[in-house]
Amino acid sequence: MAAKDIEAHQFKKGQSGNPKGRPKKPDIDQYLIDAxxxxxxxxxxxxxxxxxxxxKAVKGDVR
Incomplete structure:
Protein backbone atom coordinates (compact mmCIF):
# COMPACT_ATOMS: atom_id res chain seq x y z
CA MET A 1 0.00 0.00 0.00
CA ALA A 2 1.13 3.47 -0.71
CA ALA A 3 1.44 6.06 2.04
CA LYS A 4 -1.60 7.93 0.70
CA ASP A 5 -3.79 4.79 0.96
CA ILE A 6 -2.68 4.20 4.55
CA GLU A 7 -3.45 7.77 5.56
CA ALA A 8 -6.94 7.52 4.08
CA HIS A 9 -7.79 4.58 6.35
CA GLN A 10 -6.28 5.86 9.57
CA PHE A 11 -8.41 7.22 12.36
CA LYS A 12 -9.85 10.65 11.91
CA LYS A 13 -8.69 13.42 14.19
CA GLY A 14 -10.26 13.06 17.65
CA GLN A 15 -11.43 9.49 17.02
CA SER A 16 -10.22 6.75 19.33
CA GLY A 17 -8.91 3.47 17.99
CA ASN A 18 -10.90 1.64 20.65
CA PRO A 19 -14.00 3.74 21.40
CA LYS A 20 -15.64 1.33 23.87
CA GLY A 21 -12.38 0.59 25.65
CA ARG A 22 -11.23 -2.67 27.15
CA PRO A 23 -14.04 -5.10 28.06
CA LYS A 24 -14.73 -5.23 31.79
CA LYS A 25 -13.84 -8.40 33.63
CA PRO A 26 -16.55 -10.06 35.70
CA ASP A 27 -16.62 -9.20 39.40
CA ILE A 28 -14.74 -11.75 41.45
CA ASP A 29 -16.89 -10.98 44.49
CA GLN A 30 -19.89 -12.97 43.28
CA TYR A 31 -17.67 -15.85 42.19
CA LEU A 32 -16.09 -16.03 45.66
CA ILE A 33 -19.46 -15.87 47.41
CA ASP A 34 -20.77 -18.71 45.24
CA ALA A 35 -17.61 -20.79 45.74
CA LYS A 56 -4.53 -25.48 63.30
CA ALA A 57 -4.71 -22.62 65.80
CA VAL A 58 -5.47 -25.05 68.64
CA LYS A 59 -2.42 -27.11 67.65
CA GLY A 60 -0.28 -23.95 67.75
CA ASP A 61 0.23 -23.41 64.04
CA VAL A 62 0.73 -19.65 63.74
CA ARG A 63 0.88 -19.46 59.96
Missing part, protein backbone atom coordinates in the same frame (compact mmCIF):
# COMPACT_ATOMS: atom_id res chain seq x y z
CA UNK A 36 -17.57 -20.33 49.52
CA UNK A 37 -21.28 -21.13 49.83
CA UNK A 38 -20.97 -24.24 47.67
CA UNK A 39 -22.05 -27.20 49.75
CA UNK A 40 -20.28 -30.53 49.34
CA UNK A 41 -20.45 -33.48 51.71
CA UNK A 42 -23.05 -31.60 53.74
CA UNK A 43 -20.76 -28.71 54.69
CA UNK A 44 -20.14 -25.34 53.07
CA UNK A 45 -16.62 -24.53 51.89
CA UNK A 46 -16.37 -21.52 54.21
CA UNK A 47 -17.31 -23.68 57.21
CA UNK A 48 -14.66 -26.25 56.28
CA UNK A 49 -12.03 -23.51 55.96
CA UNK A 50 -12.93 -22.04 59.35
CA UNK A 51 -12.87 -25.46 61.03
CA UNK A 52 -9.44 -26.17 59.55
CA UNK A 53 -8.08 -22.80 60.70
CA UNK A 54 -9.43 -23.32 64.22
CA UNK A 55 -7.93 -26.82 64.40
Missing amino acids: LNDERNGIKAIEAIIKTLIA
Whole structure:
Protein backbone atom coordinates (compact mmCIF):
# COMPACT_ATOMS: atom_id res chain seq x y z
CA MET A 1 0.00 0.00 0.00
CA ALA A 2 1.13 3.47 -0.71
CA ALA A 3 1.44 6.06 2.04
CA LYS A 4 -1.60 7.93 0.70
CA ASP A 5 -3.79 4.79 0.96
CA ILE A 6 -2.68 4.20 4.55
CA GLU A 7 -3.45 7.77 5.56
CA ALA A 8 -6.94 7.52 4.08
CA HIS A 9 -7.79 4.58 6.35
CA GLN A 10 -6.28 5.86 9.57
CA PHE A 11 -8.41 7.22 12.36
CA LYS A 12 -9.85 10.65 11.91
CA LYS A 13 -8.69 13.42 14.19
CA GLY A 14 -10.26 13.06 17.65
CA GLN A 15 -11.43 9.49 17.02
CA SER A 16 -10.22 6.75 19.33
CA GLY A 17 -8.91 3.47 17.99
CA ASN A 18 -10.90 1.64 20.65
CA PRO A 19 -14.00 3.74 21.40
CA LYS A 20 -15.64 1.33 23.87
CA GLY A 21 -12.38 0.59 25.65
CA ARG A 22 -11.23 -2.67 27.15
CA PRO A 23 -14.04 -5.10 28.06
CA LYS A 24 -14.73 -5.23 31.79
CA LYS A 25 -13.84 -8.40 33.63
CA PRO A 26 -16.55 -10.06 35.70
CA ASP A 27 -16.62 -9.20 39.40
CA ILE A 28 -14.74 -11.75 41.45
CA ASP A 29 -16.89 -10.98 44.49
CA GLN A 30 -19.89 -12.97 43.28
CA TYR A 31 -17.67 -15.85 42.19
CA LEU A 32 -16.09 -16.03 45.66
CA ILE A 33 -19.46 -15.87 47.41
CA ASP A 34 -20.77 -18.71 45.24
CA ALA A 35 -17.61 -20.79 45.74
CA LEU A 36 -17.57 -20.33 49.52
CA ASN A 37 -21.28 -21.13 49.83
CA ASP A 38 -20.97 -24.24 47.67
CA GLU A 39 -22.05 -27.20 49.75
CA ARG A 40 -20.28 -30.53 49.34
CA ASN A 41 -20.45 -33.48 51.71
CA GLY A 42 -23.05 -31.60 53.74
CA ILE A 43 -20.76 -28.71 54.69
CA LYS A 44 -20.14 -25.34 53.07
CA ALA A 45 -16.62 -24.53 51.89
CA ILE A 46 -16.37 -21.52 54.21
CA GLU A 47 -17.31 -23.68 57.21
CA ALA A 48 -14.66 -26.25 56.28
CA ILE A 49 -12.03 -23.51 55.96
CA ILE A 50 -12.93 -22.04 59.35
CA LYS A 51 -12.87 -25.46 61.03
CA THR A 52 -9.44 -26.17 59.55
CA LEU A 53 -8.08 -22.80 60.70
CA ILE A 54 -9.43 -23.32 64.22
CA ALA A 55 -7.93 -26.82 64.40
CA LYS A 56 -4.53 -25.48 63.30
CA ALA A 57 -4.71 -22.62 65.80
CA VAL A 58 -5.47 -25.05 68.64
CA LYS A 59 -2.42 -27.11 67.65
CA GLY A 60 -0.28 -23.95 67.75
CA ASP A 61 0.23 -23.41 64.04
CA VAL A 62 0.73 -19.65 63.74
CA ARG A 63 0.88 -19.46 59.96
